[in-house]
Amino acid sequence: MTEITDVDAWEVLDSRGDPTVRVRVEAGDAAGTFTVPAGASTGAHEAVERRDGGDRYGGRGVREACAAVRDELAPVVAGRSVTDQAGIDEVLVDCDGTENLSRLGANAVLGVSGAVAHAAADATDRPLYAVLAPDAGPGDLPMPMINVLSGGLHAAADLPIQDFLAVPVGAETYPEALETVWAVRRAAGNRISADRRSAGNRSPSGDGDGDHPPPVADEGGFVPSVADADAAFELLVDAIRDAGYAPGDEVAIAVDVAATHFYDADRDRYALAGERLDRAAMVDRVAGWIDAHPICSVEDPLAEDDWDGWERLADRVGDRVQLLGDDLLATNADRLARARGAGAANAALIKPNQAGTITRTRRVLEASQDAGWAPVVSARSGETCDATIADLAIGLDAGQIKIGSLARSERLAKYNRLLGIARASDGGFAGGDALAPLD
Ligand SMILES: O=C(O)[C@@H](CO)OP(=O)(O)O
Numbered sequence: 001m002t003e004i005t006d007v008d009a010w011e012v013l014d015s016r017g018d019p020t021v022r023v024r025v026e027a028g029d030a031a032g033t034f035t036v037p038a039g040a041s042t043g044a045h046e047a048v049e050r051r052d053g054g055d056r057y058g059g060r061g062v063r064e065a066c067a068a069v070r071d072e073l074a075p076v077v078a079g080r081s082v083t084d085q086a087g088i089d090e091v092l093v094d095c096d097g098t099e100n101l102s103r104l105g106a107n108a109v110l111g112v113s114g115a116v117a118h119a120a121a122d123a124t125d126r127p128l129y130a131v132l133a134p135d136a137g138p139g140d141l142p143m144p145m146i147n148v149l150s151g152g153l154h155a156a157a158d159l160p161i162q163d164f165l166a167v168p169v170g171a172e173t174y175p176e177a178l179e180t181v182w183a184v185r186r187a188a189g190n191r192i193s194a195d196r197r198s199a200g201n202r203s204p205s206g207d208g209d210g211d212h213p214p215p216v217a218d219e220g221g222f223v224p225s226v227a228d229a230d231a232a233f234e235l236l237v238d239a240i241r242d243a244g245y246a247p248g249d250e251v252a253i254a255v256d257v258a259a260t261h262f263y264d265a266d267r268d269r270y271a272l273a274g275e276r277l278d279r280a281a282m283v284d285r286v287a288g289w290i291d292a293h294p295i296c297s298v299e300d301p302l303a304e305d306d307w308d309g310w311e312r313l314a315d316r317v318g319d320r321v322q323l324l325g326d327d328l329l330a331t332n333a334d335r336l337a338r339a340r341g342a343g344a345a346n347a348a349l350i351k352p353n354q355a356g357t358i359t360r361t362r363r364v365l366e367a368s369q370d371a372g373w374a375p376v377v378s379a380r381s382g383e384t385c386d387a388t389i390a391d392l393a394i395g396l397d398a399g400q401i402k403i404g405s406l407a408r409s410e411r412l413a414k415y416n417r418l419l420g421i422a423r424a425s426d427g428g429f430a431g432g433d434a435l436a437p438l439d
């Protein structure tokens with residue numbers, strides 16, 4: 001048994017330049033570090049983090065979360081076996097004392113939980129994915145859904161839909177999957193640049209007529225010059241063709257509508273690019289996108305508490321596409337159980353900082369697998385070069401992963417971790433089965 005001997009926490013900056021929590025756990029000579037990510041399109045049902053700028057903690061929430069790690073969480077885990085992840089997570093949750101971890105902050109609790117997992121890997125001299133894996137062992141490399149076009153809260157743009165992602169369903173190896181999407185991204189960038197050139201836009205740094213680079217959003221996706229979702233889907237399909245791939249068969253499209261953030265609860269309407277859609281019209285609109293474009297996965301097509309809308313859409317298209325709950329499920333076991341009972345979705349986005357501990361994350365992921373629902377491990381829009389989710393996806397055999405674009409270091413740290421694991425393994429995909437090419 002290797003006992004935890006020290007826990008420290010401090011502020012570091014994430015990919016938006018905002019402070020976040022980094023925790024280091026020591027167990028004798030072994031040590032592990034984990035850095036907590038942060039969402040922008042956060043759901044109401046996520047575990048509650050202490051972030052800067054919130055009223056509740058006077059705007060210095062991250063500093064207080066770090067202090068909570070040092071002053072309250074460190075004493076309760078000191079002396080415990082670093083390999084007892086479930087036991088440690090239980091005392092962390094008990095120490096907070098609230099269900100949603102709002103007293104100390106879910107970022108304080110997850111910071112310790114994640115660093116314990118890394119320290120256990122170091123103490124046992126095993127890769128993190130092996131430490132996270134069940135007795136049956138780790139799974140396959142996850143099929144990536146990779147952000148190419150961005151809108152919504154991640155981009156200062158008119159396009160209300162958040163992510164348009166390419167899924168390289170025809171790729172046979174991990175390097176080929178990333179090469180495929182890189183070619184699609186480059187083709188999309190060329191098209192947006194050409195549009196900007198003809199519209200006379202120029203980047204502030206541009207010094208010539210040829211310089212019209214596309215703007216990029218929080219996760220490195222390109223911000224297209226269109227407000228209409230159908231136009232964005234068509235742009236992505238054109239880019240897939242430009243890159244030499246068959247839309248649907250070789251590269252399919254996933255979309256994160258992130259509808260909670262344009263749902264007007266007072267009027268019970270979806271405010272979509274100047275329109276005001278009621279529930280039935282929003283369901284029609286999403287079904288229309290699925291009919292018209294080679295879409296294999298739709299995330300958050302309706303707002304986080306619009307159960308009726310989710311059920312209607314699932315009845316209509318649930319046998320044809322992956323209906324992925326992010327804000328709906330919030331990596332929360334009770335919400336997943338409710339959604340299962342209602343048949344409201346058929347896949348679960350898995351974000352550790354929505355859950356608050358590694359063990360809670362694992363349990364929701366496993367509950368989703370038990371239900372026959374595809375789990376998709378996901379990064380947040382605010383990230384660091386911490387690559388833990390890559391190991392989580394492989395260790396727990398998630399089958400799919402969503403990290404962001406291929407052009408920002410905080411995203412590439414995770415893709416590169418997966419490439420390293422692919423190099424050391426047979427490189428097989430699990431996700432190819434879950435997301436079969438479209439007919
Ligand atoms: O909505 C999402 O799925 C994520 C990642 O794209 O965004 P955020 O981290 O801002 O919630």
Ligand SMILES: [Mg+2]
Nearest residue numbers: 256299300326
């Ligand atoms: Mg989402």
